[in-house]
Each structure stands twice: as structure tokens, then as C-alpha cells.
Amino acid sequence: MSERVIDVHAHAVLPMAEGAAGAAGPELGASEDGTPFYRVGDYVLHGVKYAGSPFMDVDVRLAAMDAAGIDLQVLSPNPITYFNDLPVADAVAYARKHNDALTELVGKHPGRLLATAQLPVQDVDAMIAEAGRAVRDLGMTGLYIDTDPAGRTLDDPELDRFYEAVVDLDVPLFVHPSPLGSTGPADDVRLRRFDLDLMLGFAYDETLAVAALVFGGVMERHPGLDVCLSHGGGAAAFLSGRFARAVAKRAWVSQALRDNGFDHYYRRIWFDTHVHDVQSLQLLVDHAGSERLVFGTNFAGWDSGGDDHPAGALADTLTANATRLLRL
Template identity: 30%
Template sequence: MESIDVHFHVVPPAFLEAVRRGTFREAVEIQRRAGQEFTVYHAPDDVVVEPDNEVDPRLSDERLILEGLDRRRLDAAAIGPSPGQFFYWADPDLGERIARLMNDGIAALAKAHGDRMVGLGTLPMQDGGRAANGRDLDEPGLMPVFAAAARLGAPLFLHPQNWGEMRRLRDYHLWNLVGFPTETALAAARLIVGGVFERCPDLKIILAHGGGYFPYQIGRLDHGYRVRPELHGRLPRRPSEYLGGIYCDSLTHNAPALRFLVDRLGDDHVVIGTDYPFDMGDETPVETVRACGLGREREARVLGGNLTRLLRLG
């Protein structure tokens, strides 16, 4: 396969039908207004969710999903949930039920369209120190997850989810425009300086949205490692020496930024990401990569070779 997308959102039909039936009504329900369906989340006040989203058929209709692949000139995609389906804030038992149904539905889609789709599962992160619920990825309670992923050779796709500290970004869609890249940069930095990669050297993390602000401030982390007592001595190596475990998708919305990303991380550490089907995505990912002037061999790695290797599809 020449072009494979790692950042392709779906809502499995079985999960959507369960929400329609009220299976998870304490966390989410679908309401009908003037002939249109809306998703309504019953989340705590400190969780930033888009209020009353219209149900988007492009997330669940298999015909539209396949059309989305074709329109973007994608041979295949690694399909997974969007942040609205993470439910890290839900009761742990409910979160586990939601994740299980979501994963079963993703697996069913991937099985039905094995030549075009591969499934990315979601984890109910409420337990393990509840680190996903407003805490940080270097929390000790999450180490078993990272250790298991490293042992299995299973890459983890890291997608941001905004929390209470992002209240200042509620206006102007800034929770997405600025909040998502900020969250990603913070998560990547904590994975490195918090010692997760040091303890799990085989761990592979794929960052959404071009890695957020992280790839462009690696030098700042290295400088801080040299001069700041909070960092110096915590790690045996500079932060930049842990980049071998970090991969990024191509969703930068800017060809020079993407070229910098490829040059900084290496052409073997960047993969296609479109953020299907959302308006903040990239509808022409192949053209985006080719606009960077990487040359045929480097392009081939970014377009599909790297993800084929990471997901062991070849």
C-alpha cells in the first residue's frame, strides 16, 4: 500500500446504535431536534467538549468512509475514535464498557474492509492512577500500559483531549487551534523528561497534528536540560536523544513546517495524518507530502512505508 493514514476517525455503527438506544445515557445520548440528531455529552464542567454536536454520518456510514478514503487518495487508514469517544471522565466501569464496545466495532469495520482499514483500539484510562483524567502521562500508574505496548511492539497513537486548564481557550475554537498542539507538546515533553522512554526504550508513540508544538522546541528542552536543576540529573541523556521513540503525523497545514518536521525527526518517523472527517483535517494528504520536495524515496516512506512497518502490515 502506497498511502496509509494513521489519523482517521470513525464511530462504529454498533456504538452509534447503542447510544441511540440510551445504553450510555449517563455519559452521552442522542437527541433529535428539527429532524437532526445531536450528540449530547453529560461531562463534568472541567471537561471541554463541543456542545451538542450534530451526528456526522461520515463517521459511521461505511460507504461514506470508503468515499473519504478514495477522495483523499488513500489506499488504507488506521481507523480509531475521536476525542468525543474517549470518555476518560466517565465512571471506570462505564468507561470500560464504552471502550470494549468501541473496540469491537472498530475491529468489525476493519475485518469487513481488511484491504482498506486496520483498527486502532482505545483504552479506558480511568484506572492506572486516573492519569488520563487531567493528570500526566509520566504518572507511575500508567507505566504498565507503556511497558506492555513496548513489549508487544504496539505503537500508541497519542491524540489530545483538552481539560479544565484549557478554559481560556473556549472562545474562537482555540481549544482546538491552540489547545490541541499545546496538549500534544506537553504530553511528549513529559514522556521524555518524566523518564517514560528511559524506562521503556522500545516504546513507540505517534503524535497527532504534526506533534503539536513539540518538534519545533526540542532545542529548548535540551537547553533546559543543560541549565535547569529541575531537569539536570533526571536523565542520563539529553531529551533530543529520546526522539527515536517518537513519530508524528503530517497534519501541519504548512509545507515548510512539514518539511522541517521530516528533516528534524527523520523521514522514517513521519506518517500521513488527515484527521478525517473534520474540517481541521487535510483532504489532500498525498499532495501535501509531495509539496515538500522530499524526493521519491523519502516521500514513499512518509506516505505509507513507515506506517506499514510500524503496524506490521507488510
Template identity: 25%
Template sequence: MLKIDMHTHIIPKTLPDWAKKFGYGDFIFLEERDDGKADMIQGGKYFRTIKENCWEEDVRIKEYENFNTQVQVVCTIPVLFSYWAKPKDGLEVSQFLNDHIIDLVTRYPKNYIGLGTVPMQDTELAIQELERIHKLGMKGIQIGSNINGLNLSEERFFPIFEACERLGLAVMIHPWNMMGFDEMRKYWLPWLVGMPAETSRAACSLIFSGALEKLPKLRVCFSHAGGSFIPTIGRIEHGFNCRPDLVAIDNDVNPRKYLGKFWIDCITHDIDMLKYMIKVQGSSKICLGTDYPFPLGDLEIGKFIEESDLSQQVKEDIFANSTIEWLNLDKNDYLK
């Protein structure tokens, strides 16, 4: 069975010292360690230690072979978005990261598919980079759940989504820069509570603003199983119905009607929750995703799905068919 993991992160082994070059900012820099790992340094402070599977393409392929998974969709680590940077500096960062992924996909076309990143802080430059990576063969982009605290419903972002629809580029929305981060650092709450809320924030913003209504051909995937959006759709719908003066001011379509019109990945870590997602979303809109290689992801790459009583058709949808539709791929290109 073909398996495509559509939610994985990668980083170049060597990053420029952008903070030194640009003279400011909390840009990520890697410091090599003696044990083969690397420390991510942000603004001169330790951020995280990562292993070689964050950058070594052959190591990644071998690890995926252990779970009979042939293809990885790769995108940058969200902390590298750098939306806070000056626009031209943000463009340079995006181009460097995109060129790394384009080179990887060119050398391993059967194993890797690329999603780019764009400087969302500047609409014109973001569209410029969209045009460039589209010509170079990228299938879509990954963006954050908010841009410097601004919701994705802001008018300045609509032309970017419009360009993605026009170019046929898919969009994956990933939580980052979680609201309330400083108030809930303890217990890893930004990742456990903040991330699901961020994804719901993004979904509600695109639905309530009417962006998804105006761009029906835009192919959007919300990571981490859509965060808290689908589990709280009853509350969201009730709010839409009881206070339309607050909720339905830009779009009068019931938010529940969008279920099955966008994609999510399958990272629930819970087969019963996944079955609920299948019930309300449909298996054709749920993709195999892992958040590899980070520990909060599904690092057994769909094992809980393989061992479940889900039908063969549902498994095939999740493991490959849904991603093929989302990214507009030719399945034959990845069958060996």
C-alpha cells in the same frame, strides 16, 4: 503508490445511552437528524454535528478513493475516551468501541486498520483490555495527552506502556481535555493553541520521566505533527541544560536525542514546516495522517505533499513506509 492514513476517527452509528444506563456522566449520545447528519449530545447538551462519513464505512472508502488512498487507520473520537467514568463503566465503553472497530476491520481488511481505546483511569483494567484487543488483531491503541489532568509521566501509567511494549502494540497520543480550556474558549483557541500544547505536554512527560528511555521498543506516535514539541525543542533543550535540577530529575538524557526515536503524523498544513520536521525528525518517522473527517484535519489527504518538491523516497516514507514500521505491518497485505 500505497497510501495509508494513520490518523482518522470513527464512531458507531448507534451508541448506547450510557448516561441512562449508568445513572451519571457526560457520555456522548447521538441524535439522528433529518438531513442524514447526527448531533453529538454530551451530558444533555449539544456538542457537535457530524456527517455520515463519521460512521458509514463505504462512504469513507469512496471519499478516500478520490485521493488515491487505500487504507485508513481508525480510532475513536477522543471525546469518547470517558476517562472520568467509574473504571468498570469505562471498560464497558472501551469494549463497545473496540468491538465496533474490530468488526469493521474484519469485514474490510484491505481498507481499515484498528487502534483501540482502553480505560486509562484503571491500570489493571486497561491492561486487561490491551490483552483482549491484541488477541483480536488490533495493532495499537490511541490514548489522551493527559488522564483526568494527570500527566502521562505518573507511575500508574507506566505498566500500561510496559504492556504495550510487551505485546507489540503501538501507541498514538492524541490531545484532549485541553489545559486552560475554560479560560480560552473564544476564537476556538482550545483547538488552535491548547491542542499543540497538550501534545508537547505528553511528549515532555514521557521523555523527562524516563518512560521512553526504559521502554526503547515502545512505538509511540504523537499526533498533529507532535504539536508544539518539535518547533520548541530549542527552548525545551535549553531548559534541560540550564535548570537540570528542575527538568532532568528523572532522566538525564537530552530531550533533543529523542528526535527520530518516535513517530509523528504530517498534519502541519504547511510544506515549509513539514520540511523542517523532515530535517530534524527524518521522513521514516513521519506518517501520513489527516484527522479525517474533521475540518481542522488535512481533508485533501496529503495533496500538499504530492504537489511539493519532496523526493519520491520521502513521499513513499510519509505515505506508507513510516506507518508500516510504526504499526509493524506487512506491506504486502495492503497492496492490491
């Protein structure tokens, strides 16, 4: 195992953020039978106990990190509280309160915790302004957005100004999907069975994100952008040969993409290694390379891999990569 383990994939639920989005919440409570719930707008998540867990109790988190052998952890917004559909002013107010609270939390534990920022993605100017405040004024380590922020694909030209700002701020941009659709649960009702919104749904959105970043020219237009996708980028490693064939054959491919090839841009994206399987991890290494892979756990989540550190040379590589990605 590496001498230092850095976990880039860990979400926080902040007591100080409760009610910060007004009527939309978020609200933590319990039903009459004692079952805990967490409400975001009209959506209610039942049965997940945030209170007293590592998500909300920093002492419990640090003890669990020690038990798992994690030295440093990057905390990020809860994916069900992106609030992509709030009015801009409300989204700005929520992001500011969230980022202030998360900064205060990690500031009490230097060397153990870092923070990434919630952004009001409804408005690009507001998004850029809060990104600048979060990094320059609060000292946050990076920025966090959905795979389709406010309904935009990641290659939407409106986001180019934001990507330019991210490069100027010299911080990583983390991209993680939300399990919520436009009306709360996943829009595709088939994903509401067997927790498929969290498994197939996330992989679907992450694969679409890879396609938008590569096919849509984001990596070409912004060569200095460091963007990190969750869960190994979904199914992109498995589909990379098919994606490469499309680049060679299809008429919509840009000249730069055709000249450089799919792998040239695909291997410029960062991915966390939260894929649960040695063979899946090896597939990711084989296709995406190891130079931009970082260790991630979804710490304390249902699928947490907090005690599942890659062994051998890859462990040292992941630590070195995270050190570069996070500008440590």
C-alpha cells in the same frame, strides 16, 4: 506520490456504541430546528453531522478514501468519547463495546481499514486487561489514549506497567488530545473562542505530551515503546532548541537525559504529519527527523488533509514508516 498511501489519523463514530456509556451516552440526535447534535455526558456538540458522513457510514468513507487516494486507513476512537471520568466498571463496559464494534467494522474491509482500541484509563489494571483483549483476542492494530489519561501526565509512574504491557503486545500507542476539559468544554475559557481549543489547545496538550515523554523519562524507561503523537507533536519542533537548552542547563534534568541530550529521546517519538503547511512540515523533519513520521489526515474532520499528500521521497518514507509502525 507513493504507490501506497497509509493514513494513521482517522476517527470513527460508531452507531453500535450509542448509549454504551449509560446516561453519559454518547447520544446522536437533532434539535427541533433540525440541527444535529452529539451528546457526551453533560457536553453537547452542536452542528456536526456524523450520520451519513465518513465518520459513521463506511461506504461513504471508502469512497472518500478512493477520491483522496488513500489506500489504507487506521480508525481510532472519537476524542470526545474518551470518557475519562466514568466509573471504572462503566468505562470498561464502554471500551469493550466500542472495540468489539470497531473490530467488526474493519473486519468487513480487510486491506482498507485497521482499528485501534479505546481503553478504560481510569484503572491501570483494567487498562492493561482491555489492551490485551483488544490486541490478542480482537486483533486490533494499536491502542489509543488521551494526552492526560484520567488526569495523569504521561510520565506518571502508575502508567509504567501499562507501557510495559504495550511493549509486550508489540503494538503502537497513539496519543491524541481531547477538546474537552473537566466539565465539558475546554477548562481555559480563552480557548472557547475561535475554535482555539482545537488549534492552540491541541498543540498545547501535544507539546506537554512530548515534555512528559522526554523530560519525564518515559522514553528512557521504555526503549521498546512506539508512541505516536498527533499533529506533529504540537509546538515541540518549534520549541526543541529551547527544550534542548533546558536539558543542558536545568537542575531537574536526569543524568541519562543530560548525557544523551533532548534529541536522543525526542527523535524516538513518532509523529503524524497533519500540520497543514510545507514549512511547518519541514521544521518537523529538521528537528524530529523523518524516520518516525507518518501520514495523517484527521479524515473527514474540519481540518482534514486527506488529499494533501507529501510529494517526492518523503511520501515513500511515510509509507515505509507507517508499515513499520503498524507491523504490516
